[in-house]
Amino acid sequence: MPFTANKAFKARPRLLASAKDMHYVSDDGRRILDGTAGLWCVNAGHCRAPIVDAIAKAAGTLDFAPGFQMGHPASFALARKVVEILPTGLEHVFFSNSGSEAVDSALKIALAYHQSRGEKQRTRFIGRERGYHGVGFGGISVGGIAPNKAAFSSQLLPAVDHIPHTHDLAKNAFSKGMPAHGASLADALEAVVAKHGAETIAAVIVEPVAGSTGVLIPPVGYLERLRAICDRHGILLIFDEVITGFGRLGTPFAAQYFNVMPDMITLAKGITNAAVPMGATVVTGKIYDTVVNATERGIEFFHGYTYSGHPLASAAGLATLQLYADEQLLTRAATMAPVWEQAVHSLRDAKHVIDVRNLGLVAGIELATRDGVLGARAYDAFVDAFFNEGVLIRTTGDIIALSPPLIISEEQIWELVGKVKRAVERQV
Ligand SMILES: Cc1ncc(COP(=O)(O)O)c(C=O)c1O
Numbered sequence: 001m002p003f004t005a006n007k008a009f010k011a012r013p014r015l016l017a018s019a020k021d022m023h024y025v026s027d028d029g030r031r032i033l034d035g036t037a038g039l040w041c042v043n044a045g046h047c048r049a050p051i052v053d054a055i056a057k058a059a060g061t062l063d064f065a066p067g068f069q070m071g072h073p074a075s076f077a078l079a080r081k082v083v084e085i086l087p088t089g090l091e092h093v094f095f096s097n098s099g100s101e102a103v104d105s106a107l108k109i110a111l112a113y114h115q116s117r118g119e120k121q122r123t124r125f126i127g128r129e130r131g132y133h134g135v136g137f138g139g140i141s142v143g144g145i146a147p148n149k150a151a152f153s154s155q156l157l158p159a160v161d162h163i164p165h166t167h168d169l170a171k172n173a174f175s176k177g178m179p180a181h182g183a184s185l186a187d188a189l190e191a192v193v194a195k196h197g198a199e200t201i202a203a204v205i206v207e208p209v210a211g212s213t214g215v216l217i218p219p220v221g222y223l224e225r226l227r228a229i230c231d232r233h234g235i236l237l238i239f240d241e242v243i244t245g246f247g248r249l250g251t252p253f254a255a256q257y258f259n260v261m262p263d264m265i266t267l268a269k270g271i272t273n274a275a276v277p278m279g280a281t282v283v284t285g286k287i288y289d290t291v292v293n294a295t296e297r298g299i300e301f302f303h304g305y306t307y308s309g310h311p312l313a314s315a316a317g318l319a320t321l322q323l324y325a326d327e328q329l330l331t332r333a334a335t336m337a338p339v340w341e342q343a344v345h346s347l348r349d350a351k352h353v354i355d356v357r358n359l360g361l362v363a364g365i366e367l368a369t370r371d372g373v374l375g376a377r378a379y380d381a382f383v384d385a386f387f388n389e390g391v392l393i394r395t396t397g398d399i400i401a402l403s404p405p406l407i408i409s410e411e412q413i414w415e416l417v418g419k420v421k422r423a424v425e426r427q428v
Helices: 006-011 049-061 073-085 099-116 137-142 146-155 183-196 222-233 254-258 285-293 311-326 332-349 376-389 410-425
Strands: 016-020 023-026 031-034 090-096 124-128 160-163 201-206 236-240 264-267 279-284 353-359 362-367 394-396 399-402
Touching: 031 410, 049 311, 073 090, 073 279, 073 311, 090 099, 090 285, 099 137, 099 201, 099 236, 099 264, 099 279, 099 285, 124 137, 124 183, 137 146, 160 183, 183 201, 183 222, 201 222, 222 236, 279 285, 332 353, 332 362, 332 410, 362 376, 362 410, 376 394, 376 399, 376 410, 399 410
Parallel strands: 124 160, 124 201, 201 236, 236 264
Antiparallel strands: 016 023, 023 031, 090 279, 264 279, 353 362, 362 399, 394 399
């Protein structure tokens, strides 16, 4: 099972049988409030009719079309729709099937871009501690999570550095919105440039808000500083928006929320409301033109997946973006953010809680570690929440991450927080 304690799971399985809107139904018939939009991905809520219908229709019309030297209209239509809601300048979409593939595609595009413009020595990637970029060899290499690499460390990408993460409980605990302290942590990038030389560095990849390692929100001014340093040295900046994309922060993408424009964006999850797997890497016109114009004749970029732009995923994506537009879901997190902030910060005085942080419709609730066993208390709270409170939460270490579907009501926000509080306070 993926990222699962197999023995514990099999001793007491947690099985989901169906879902609708804000709820799952477990295999024993209990309604489970979805506090995590599945895995940060079901942004419009579950089994939404327009998406279900579009997938069914596509399955009966064009089951598959090869993407190599061929195409089909829906994938181009979806690419255009995605570009419409992205910041101006991000213009070309490369489809894949997951966030991991979107990231590996971005890293390859970065190398191809520098090679195409005659700087093929720019091969080094810079990631960040506590970054998560999926599980491909590229993604775990630039990622900053030690357990994800431990068994594979002998075969990671060879030229990768990591700058420090921005999580600083001593200075920023219980921040509402962006924390005040830490912009200067971006300057670590200058130190990496000084060490290796800018002419060796291809790209920096960061999640604008680190999700998987516990909702680490960038300090005020930090992302601007990263952008400026990249500009100074001709380094590409990649935002991994697999979680923050499609409305999580109250704007379509985090790039708009923070008003910092990357050279590439990686997407997945919410692009199809998670109903069909899909990933996407979006690049500027300059990157696309540079790579494509470097080859006179034939294939310009030797990369792709059998299921790139799959017809069912494309149909799901088109229906999803229409639903987001019809229900104004890409900005709904901004409307709900004040209630969300008030609700999650009501956990401040709950037993075991040492930090609460929030932005848009996402929150991290950090618990004190029990007896030096990292993650045990939060895991027990997660199991308790599922079986005794009927709520799905997500934990990483001793941090509970909440990221509900963007359709959540005010009443459901308070219900979610109340259930989390009870589950946490029952733990020793
Ligand atoms: C920021 C980020 N990048 C990449 C991924 C990998 O996506 P996938 O699991 O679809 O491969 C994730 C998954 O959670 C993610 O949060």
